[in-house]
Amino acid sequence: MTESLTILVTRPEPGGSATADLLRARGHVPVLAPCLDIEALPATLPYTCDAIVIASAQALPGLPAAWRAIPLFAVGDATAARARDLGFITVESASGTARDLADLVVRQLKPRAAIVLPCGAGHSLELAAALRTAGFRVTRRVVYRSRPAEHLAAAAIAALAAEAVDRVMIFSPATARRFASLIDHESLAGTLRRAIAIAISPAAAAPLARLPFRAIRAAISPDQDHMLAILP
Structure with missing residues (x-):
């Protein structure tokens, strides 16, 4: 026991x-x-996109309900589970790091796909750069910040x-x-x-x-x- x-x-x-x-x-x-305390921030998001990429579950609450049918790629299993709980229909988990997440997106999406990357202030900069280098059209938006x-x-x-x-x-x-x-x-x-x-x-x-x-x-x-x- x-x-x-x-x-x-x-x-x-x-x-x-x-x-x-x-x-x-x-x-x-x-x-x-x-x-840490998490503060949601207002963000101007595109009307739609080909995929959503999430490196932290903290970014999920700020996403519009109309996006629930858009494919979502999550960094880990817990974040993926949270996305499914919120109603996202097509969710895939990289089960690893931001680098693993970028690799998953490269394998699954066509070049030039339009990706929205909601994130925290100062976060996901390297992930956004990696996805742009791979040929994707990435819109990075800060939807929350953390404070001590x-x-x-x-x-x-x-x-x-x-x-x-x-x-x-x-x-x-x-x-x-x-x-x-x-x-x-x-x-x-x-x-x-x-x-x-x-x-x-x-x-x-x-x-x-x-x-x-x-x-x-x-x-x-x-x-x-x-x-x-x-x-x-």
């Missing part, structure tokens, strides 16, 4: 609650501790202060940097000595190195499924 773990989930909403539900179904005790959370959630502070946290799930380098800053601000570094950090990638693990975790594990592929695989 799988050991029940108390797990801090630092992912912002709406993904944080979805991850918490998944952990709860596996018998764990999730504690939401979002380290001002405080750790009260429940997270309480769990850390009680030294009850077994794992901390970190979903991006920006989240890792903000988590480290918030831990310093709350003088909680010492409470991490029995906890293990679960990072989505080596880049997300790097900012955690100065914190006294018992161990820091990085997923071999940057997605939630591979993070879950290294929880025990």
Whole structure:
């Protein structure tokens, strides 16, 4: 039987609650501790396109309902599942990185296809460049931005202060940097000595190195499924 773990989930909403539900179904005790706040931004989008390319589920809520029938290519399985939940009919997952996503689009779409790439502020620039180099007509639009959370959630502070946290799930380098800053601000570094950090990638693990975790594990592929695989 799988050991029940108390797990801090630092992912912002709406993904944080979805991850918490998944952990709860596996018998764990999730504690939401979002380290970034997501703000939707107004964006002028084309009337239509040949395909939508998504590198983060945070970009999905801002897409018009009229686009549900347009083929959508997602960076990973969780993002693809979120798109299907929102009503997108034709969804394919690259099950990997932005580079894998670009490769999938190249294999599946005809040259000169018109692609819309909704993304966060400062995100997906390399992906857009790679798709343009491959011959696609890419419209990149910023539909959200992330801001550092001002405080750790009260429940997270309480769990850390009680030294009850077994794992901390970190979903991006920006989240890792903000988590480290918030831990310093709350003088909680010492409470991490029995906890293990679960990072989505080596880049997300790097900012955690100065914190006294018992161990820091990085997923071999940057997605939630591979993070879950290294929880025990």
